[in-house]
Amino acid sequence: MGGIFRKFFNTIIGVGFLPIIFVLIIIFYYQSVSKKNLINNYQRLCDLYAVSSYESINNFATRLDYLYYLRSVYKDDSIFLKKIIEKYEEVVFVALLNSSGKESMRYSVEGFSKLFPVIDISSEDYFARIKDSDRGVIGNFQIVKDWPIASIVYPVGKDFVYVVVNLRKFFSNVYKTRIGNTGFAFFLSEGGVVLSDIDVNIGYKEMNKITQNLYGNAEIFINGKNYFSVFRKIADLELYLVLSMQKEEFFRDINLIFYSMLFLIFLVLTVSYYIAFVTSRNLARPISALISASERVSNGVFNEPVVERSDFKEFNDLLKVFNSMMIRLGEYNNLQIDKIKDEREKLYTITNSLKDAIILIDFNGDVVYSNKQAEEIFNGDFKIIKENIGIIDNKNESLNRIINIKDKYFEIYSDIINLTRGKPLKLAVARDVTLEMNIYKVKEDLFRSIAHDLRNPLLNMQGYIKLLSYDADEKSRRYIDGLKNESEIVFRMIENILDMSRIENKKLELKISKTNIVEFAKKLAERYDIRAKSKNIFFELDIPSEPIYAAIDEELFSRAVDNILSNAFKYTDEGGRVKFQIVCSDKIYIIIDDTGKGIDPLMLKNIFDRFKTTSKDGFGLGLSIAKTIIDMHRASIKVESELSKGTKFTISLDKV
Numbered sequence: 001m002g003g004i005f006r007k008f009f010n011t012i013i014g015v016g017f018l019p020i021i022f023v024l025i026i027i028f029y030y031q032s033v034s035k036k037n038l039i040n041n042y043q044r045l046c047d048l049y050a051v052s053s054y055e056s057i058n059n060f061a062t063r064l065d066y067l068y069y070l071r072s073v074y075k076d077d078s079i080f081l082k083k084i085i086e087k088y089e090e091v092v093f094v095a096l097l098n099s100s101g102k103e104s105m106r107y108s109v110e111g112f113s114k115l116f117p118v119i120d121i122s123s124e125d126y127f128a129r130i131k132d133s134d135r136g137v138i139g140n141f142q143i144v145k146d147w148p149i150a151s152i153v154y155p156v157g158k159d160f161v162y163v164v165v166n167l168r169k170f171f172s173n174v175y176k177t178r179i180g181n182t183g184f185a186f187f188l189s190e191g192g193v194v195l196s197d198i199d200v201n202i203g204y205k206e207m208n209k210i211t212q213n214l215y216g217n218a219e220i221f222i223n224g225k226n227y228f229s230v231f232r233k234i235a236d237l238e239l240y241l242v243l244s245m246q247k248e249e250f251f252r253d254i255n256l257i258f259y260s261m262l263f264l265i266f267l268v269l270t271v272s273y274y275i276a277f278v279t280s281r282n283l284a285r286p287i288s289a290l291i292s293a294s295e296r297v298s299n300g301v302f303n304e305p306v307v308e309r310s311d312f313k314e315f316n317d318l319l320k321v322f323n324s325m326m327i328r329l330g331e332y333n334n335l336q337i338d339k340i341k342d343e344r345e346k347l348y349t350i351t352n353s354l355k356d357a358i359i360l361i362d363f364n365g366d367v368v369y370s371n372k373q374a375e376e377i378f379n380g381d382f383k384i385i386k387e388n389i390g391i392i393d394n395k396n397e398s399l400n401r402i403i404n405i406k407d408k409y410f411e412i413y414s415d416i417i418n419l420t421r422g423k424p425l426k427l428a429v430a431r432d433v434t435l436e437m438n439i440y441k442v443k444e445d446l447f448r449s450i451a452h453d454l455r456n457p458l459l460n461m462q463g464y465i466k467l468l469s470y471d472a473d474e475k476s477r478r479y480i481d482g483l484k485n486e487s488e489i490v491f492r493m494i495e496n497i498l499d500m501s502r503i504e505n506k507k508l509e510l511k512i513s514k515t516n517i518v519e520f521a522k523k524l525a526e527r528y529d530i531r532a533k534s535k536n537i538f539f540e541l542d543i544p545s546e547p548i549y550a551a552i553d554e555e556l557f558s559r560a561v562d563n564i565l566s567n568a569f570k571y572t573d574e575g576g577r578v579k580f581q582i583v584c585s586d587k588i589y590i591i592i593d594d595t596g597k598g599i600d601p602l603m604l605k606n607i608f609d610r611f612k613t614t615s616k617d618g619f620g621l622g623l624s625i626a627k628t629i630i631d632m633h634r635a636s637i638k639v640e641s642e643l644s645k646g647t648k649f650t651i652s653l654d655k656v
Contacts, residue, residue: 020269042243043217067154068156092164093107093164094107097121101127139151142193151164215231227247357377515549515554518544535572539577548588550656551654559629561651568594568647593647604639607623635652637652
């Protein structure tokens with residue numbers, strides 16, 4: 001059950017996990033977008049404060065235009081400066097500068113005069129810019145007596161008024177700003193001066209993050225804590241407005257939503273895992289039960305049904321159907337076993353009633369079955385059978401041979417039985433052929449004796465025929481040629497018998513020489529010209545014009561091919577065709593093709609065996625001798641035949 005459960009569980013979790021991943025991607029995306037939107041909102045708020053602060057300062061600068069009027073009324077410098085402080089409550093220090101930008105008189109409140117050295121702006125960059133202008137310039141932001149102050153230089157006629165302004169009133173709205181629990185606003189000059197009504201400790205490195213840009217956001221450490229800040233430079237002033245809040249609080253709401261979503265997803269995953277676990281177990285249990293039951297059925301156990309218990313109605317129906325099928329299979333199996341037993345009994349009865357010995361051997365050499373005759377003949381010792389059929393390795397190969405056991409001869413037929421289930425078996429059938437072999441030996445001895453006795457008189461007869469042909473007229477010559485051909489046939493039959501005897505006694509030796517197969521074929525074909533004409537057979541010789549060489553015993557090989565050609569003419573009727581062909585490619589192919597009566601397919605398999613003949617006027621030795629001679633040359637021969645259409649022999653021979 002474990003494997004199926006894991007597969008179901010992993011599949012359900014995998015399928016359910018894909019949308020979770022998609023949701024997580026969306027959550028992370030929207031968290032990022034929300035953070036950007038939050039930062040943008042604070043940036044807009046910062047921009048509004050910056051504009052508001054600039055407008056406050058700009059309004060004060062506009063009010064300074066009243067200085068022209070005061071100067072025109074009060075020519076006395078000291079009274080003029082005093083009236084400026086009375087007119088503008090934001091001013092804490094005022095000095096009158098001559099046209100060269102140097103102080104000529106000053107006036108202040110609350111002892112501020114002592115805090116400022118003699119004013120000289122003649123070397124400042126902005127001095128040349130305001131000499132020919134009617135607009136003032138503001139700068140030099142700093143903290144004095146916990147007051148945020150700035151200096152304003154304003155041209156009045158040929159002179160200049162240097163005013164130090166308390167910025168607290170201008171920035172009061174900004175100073176009062178509190179964002180959340182830790183957020184606040186402050187001003188930062190390009191010179192690194194912090195203008196704020198609370199203690200703001202910020203390092204030089206953190207200041208650079210702000211003063212190097214016109215606007216933006218940055219993480220900076222204020223008073224040793226990590227703050228997230230947005231900032232904006234105030235117009236053309238050397239001053240920045242900064243809104244800061246501790247980073248944790250700044251993103252708290254977004255992070256809270258994000259972590260809440262993650263917790264919700266985790267909760268959903270936990271519930272999903274539990275549901276997947278329960279569902280997978282409920283799915284896997286009946287399937288595992290079915291697999292176990294199937295294994296029992298495959299092992300032949302049909303009496304252990306599956307428990308029909310599942311949370312799914314469909315599985316319960318399936319289990320019922322499976323149990324019903326198991327019962328039917330059990331009944332069918334019992335029926336088949338009974339049939340097999342009956343068939344086996346019939347087979348035993350039939351095989352034991354046969355006179356032939358039947359043995360089944362597996363490919364390990366163990367005897368699987370033997371009938372009663374086999375036990376009687378071999379007395380339980382099947383070693384000789386194993387030795388004779390053990391050479392069959394190809395599963396489609398069969399074998400026939402004759403063996404001698406205790407002065408008796410048995411023809412062994414062996415073949416391969418390919419089983420649908422299980423490994424192949426070797427079948428051996430041993431038939432007692434002692435009588436046939438004894439008759440065969442008698443026949444062989446008789447043929448040899450007759451051959452020896454007839455050979456010399458036949459040679460004398462051929463000599464007389466040759467002498468008669470010298471003085472014979474044309475009519476007599478035809479008869480003499482007929483006698484000569486028939487005597488040659490008889491002589492060839494006798495030679496075949498004697499060759500077979502030499503082969504059996506291993507006295508037939510090859511005298512190999514390099515032979516031109518084209519000339520060899522021409523000489524052989526000349527012998528059959530007269531026979532072809534006498535039987536009105538079309539004899540076709542198809543050979544190459546160039547010489548082809550092979551290593552053969554010309555005399556013996558000629559006898560082998562001659563035996564095949566002789567049969568071709570013998571079994572081809574008048575008006576038929578015999579084709580003698582030489583083909584040279586990777587090997588030399590000698591092809592003898594006729595349109596004779598053909599060979600019965602039942603005899604074709606044993607056509608090269610001794611004494612196997614399709615007619616009654618021969619010994620059945622010609623093809624056997626031909627095959628033996630060809631095998632001695634390490635060549636090969638094959639035959640193709642079809643009844644009433646003809647026969648084709650093909651000899652393949654190596655080139656040299």
